[in-house]
Amino acid sequence: MSVMYLLISISIAVAIGFFIAFVRAVRSGQYEDDYTPSVRMLFDDELKKPEPTTKNPNKQP
Amino acid sequence: MDTNRCFHCGLAVPFNEEIVFRDHSFCCRGCQTIFEIFSDNGLDAYYDLERSPGARPLSDAYQFDFLANEQIVAKLLSFDEANTQIVCLNIPHIHCSSCIWILENLRKLNPGITSSQVNFHEKSVRITYNATQLTLKQVVELLCNIGYEPYISLEQYGKTTKNTDHSQTYKLGVAFFCFGNIMLLSFPEYFELQEFWLDHYKGFFRLLIFLLALPSFLYSASGYYTAAWKSLRTKRLNIEIPIALGIIVMFLRSVVDMWFDHGPGFFDSLTGLIFFMLLGKTFQAKTYRFLSFERDYKSYFPVAVTRLGEGREQNIPIHDIEPGDRLLIRNQELIPADGILMTPTADVDYSFVTGESVPVRKQSGDKLFAGGRLQGAPIEMDALQSVSQSYLTQLWSNAVFAKRGARPIESITNAVSQYFTPVLLAVAFAGLGYWSFIDRHTAFNVFTAVLIVACPCALALTAPFTLGNVLRLYGRAKLYLKDANVIERMAKIDTLVFDKTGTITSASQSQISYQGSALSGSKLTALKNAVRASNHPLSRLLYQHLPATETLSVDTFEETPGQGLEANILGHRIRVGSAPFVGAFDQLTATQTKVFVSIDDVVLGVFTFHSQYRDGLQPLLAGLAQHYTIKVLSGDNDGERQTLEKLLPPQTEMVFDQKPDQKLAFIKQLQDNGHRIMMIGDGLNDAGALAQSDVGIAISENVNVFSPACDGILDASAFAQMNDFMRLSKKAMRTIRWSFALSLLYNIVGLSFALSGQLLPLVAAIIMPLSTVTIIGFVTLLSNFDARRLQITRQKPKHDKYHGLGETASVILNYKSAV
Structure with missing residues (x-):
């Protein structure tokens, strides 16, 4: 039955782990700007587009 | 395409x-x-x-x-x-x-x-x-x-990097962490199954729950203890007192219950309560971070200015300007201090100060006031005052700016808690007195149960959620308020005071009327091409006003500063400018800006520039006049009095020729007579009146850049909706009152459990979230419904074509002595 102590301890430890992650997120400034990163992550696809144009100027269909 | x-x-x-x-x-x-x-x-x-x-x-x-x-x-x-x-x-x-x-x-x-x-x-x-x-x-x-x-701007200059306060986020995070874990660990107790293994681990579970409740109780809820302590010391009965009392009693009772093994305690309800209340606080604290509500002249003044001296130009911070310094001001630069113009002429645009966007023509030796923006060729001026001693900037030494923010918050919640707290304590002691004759142990339980169940969680959440939601609804409709308390003050307003120039007139639109013989065909073409060549603000406006024609080459072109322009096009000699320049006779009315036109020395007619009143002004004011007293306060002369009388509802008081400090005094006098004032203004000269009024709303063509210190910023495009905004604030207060009634109903139900000595932790754990969720749902739905009925909905985002400060200043209406 002492497995209960183990399980509860693990679950609390996991919860504390998430809590530490939360504190670190606040510290690193994630709560300062909650909009720009959501736009920024979409840019990676757009960034690749200009590259072929510089290598191959006749790309235009 | x-x-x-x-x-x-x-x-x-x-x-x-x-x-x-x-x-x-x-x-x-x-x-x-x-x-x-x-x-x-x-x-x-x-x-x-x-x-x-x-x-x-x-x-x-x-x-x-x-x-x-x-x-x-x-x-x-x-x-x-x-x-x-x-x-x-x-x-x-x-x-x-x-x-x-x-x-x-x-x-x-x-x-x-x-x-x-x-x-x-x-x-x-x-x-x-x-x-x-x-x-x-x-x-x-x-x-x-x-x-x-x-x-x-000067505002950023020397500002240390701001550290945003995250303690509220941490508190909410801690509260949620404790609440969630305690909820999970409490589940076995809810079912009260007499199983061996549940019974066996009860102590372990309860110890964990107790430990988890500590951070929430000690850290997350700490704001309520300090607020309650402060209000006790000032002898005001705030809503925080019964909340803090409820939290502390709940904690002590739970510890006692657990220690003597009476039951599992109320830790689940306790942490839930703290979490929901912090959530409400966070919800209410919606801020518009791209806006600033505390701007003073520092936000608009440049960081540095060019000083001429010892034969060279030198950039100096404007705080270093001393009386007697010779300053060089270039096109689109702001005049930082009062001074005397040393160059023959200058066009100065005082739109930041007065809202009047027509440049004023100054001659050599004229006094220039700080806050004006130079239009056209560079000028030299001699400073008469330092920056903070200038005519405009002196306004900020008025005491009203120092006491801003120290204003006591009169909220409906605190008004209710004036009665709530004594009644609650009376009921609790009555219960204690009654039960102590029957059973000591139950008496303690009843006393604590009353304080626990009556902890005004739902009551405390009503205002934050209603006002927070209305704040968002306003924001979508482009009225940005500083905080939720402004809505409560808005609902109590009885008098609206409007500034004239830039507030009820539009700063970005002008009206041009023409009197004289008809312009057509080649004459029109020639005129349009003549003004096309000129960079004078009035020429630009005239050019935009005239119908499109073909572009011709201009044979000769000459512009006389302060007079007008002369051009030869298609063999016509065209003169555009002031009456003497063109050779026209003008029955001078000083309040209007006129541009005369002659072709081949024949005076054809005159263009008159009017300031244009905002769209929908008349119906708006007529609607507002049904519920409010309306007054108009203007820094200009009374040249437009007759036009205004036609536009404004009858018996509207109009006061003209008001200096910035007189505007402030005007508001103060109305307040002393018991009125609650909302001031709607725009320029820096309204800053005093905006600060003094109960609610100061700055109207702005571009909310990101220009607005004096105020309680709210209204995008000019939403001006016609003012009346709906006012009505929504009243509806919001009605929603809060209804919701109070609902939450008192919950309290009565809870109290009946408590007084009969039967408040089980399970009942508390059900009543608390239930009341919270219904209250939040009720106020959110009702305020959304009200907003929809008043058609306060998301405005289509106007493509924000803002090109920096210079552009706003280049929109011109009419010459008038502004300051």
Whole structure:
């Protein structure tokens, strides 16, 4: 039955782990700007587009 | 592809001026150049993300010359070491994903820039660059060249990097962590199953619950203890007192219950309560970070000015200006201190001060007041005062600015808790007294149960959620309030005071009327081409007003400053300007701006410039007059009194020729007579009146850049909805009252459990979240419903075509002595 102590301890430890992650997120400034990163992550696809144009100027269909 | 819109900035392309470049059309060379820069650097994606995202570049980039001064640069940099410099610049034009993309790719335009990061809400960009490769001035010029003119003001100058306070976020996080875990660990107790293994581990579970409740009780709820203590000391019965009392009693009772093994205690309800109340606080604390409600003249004044002395030009911080200094002011620069004009003429635009956007013509020897923006050729002036001693800036030494914020918060919640707390304590002691004759143990239980169940959680959540929601609804409709308390004050207003110029008149539109013999055919063509060549503000307006014609070459062109212009086109001699210049007779009315026209020495007619009243002004005021007293307060002379009398509801009081401090005194006098005032103004000269009034609303054509200190900023495009906003504030208060009734009902139900001595933890655990959720749902739905009925809905985002401060100033209406 002492497995209960183990399980509860693990679950609390996991919860504390998430809590530490939360504190670190606040510290690193994630709560300062909650909009720009959501736009920024979409840019990676757009960034690749200009590259072929510089290598191959006749790309235009 | 829409050929009438500029591919870069989206503005309509003027007739005959379209520039076609690489299959796209542009409205001007500036836009075309930016497109060229971007496409040559492989940054075409800028135009793929959003349609026409750009802004027209400003022609006068030298307004940032002061960045050559190293002292000033050092103060603006937030980090400065060897090869790494970091600067945070405010860019009002940031408005879409294209803006983020291009600004974060600045390093592709100049290798000296290492990285750049945009904060969209704050409309700012943080640029890391290498000072050995380029200077801050070059960085700023690069931004100007691509249409993203940064906004550098005295306010930012010398400001230390702000540390945002995250304690509220931490408290909420801790409260949620404790609440969630305790809820899970409490489940076995809810079912009260007499199973061996549940019983066996009960102690372990309860110990964990107790430990988990400690951070929530000690840290997350700490704000309520301090608030309750403060209100006790000032002898005011706030809502925080019963809350703090409820929390503490709940904790003690739970510890006792657990220690003597009476039951599991109320830790689950306790942490739930703390979490929900902090959630309400966070919800209410919606802030518009790109707006500033505390701006004073410092936000608009430049950081530095050019001083002439010892035969050379020198950039000095404006605080160093001393009486007697000779200053050089360039086109679009702000006059930083009162002084005497030394150059023959100057056109000064006082739109920041008065809302009147027609430049004033000053002659040599005239006094120039601080706050005006120079239009046209550079001037020299002798400073008479230092910056803080000038006519306008002195206003900020008035006591009303010092006591702002110290105003006591009169909220409906606190008004209710005046009665709530004594009644609650009376009931608790009555219960204690009654039960102590029967059973000591039950008496303690009843006493604590009353305080626990009556803990005004639902009551305390009503106002934050209602007002927070209404605040958001306003924000979507473009009325941005400083905080939720403003809504409560709005609902109590009985008198509305409007500023005239720039508030009920539009600062961006003008009306031009023509009297005289008809202009047509070749005469019209010639006139239009004559004014086309001129850069004078009135010529620009006239040019836009006249119908489109073909473009002709001008044979000769001569402009006499302060007089008018003369041009030869198609063999006609055209003179446009003042009456004596053209040779016309003018029955002079000083309040109107007129431009006379003659062709071949025959006076044809006169163009009159009127300030235009805002769209929908008349129905709006008529609607408002049914519930409020309306007054108009103007810094101008009474030249428009008759026009206003027709527009305004009958018996509207109109006061003219008011100086900034007189406006403040006018509001104060009304308040002393027991009125509650909402002031609606726009310019810096209204700042005193806005600060003094119960609710000061600044109306702004561009909310990002210009507004004096106030309680709320109203986008000019939403002006016609004012009456709906006022009605919604009253509806919000009604919603709160209904919700109070509902939450008192819950309290009565809970009290009946408590007084009969049967409050089980399970009942508390059900009643508390249930009441919270129904209250939140009720107020949110009701306030949304009210807003929809009043048609306060999301406005279509106006394509924000803002091009920096210079542009607002270039929209001109009429000459008038403004200050």
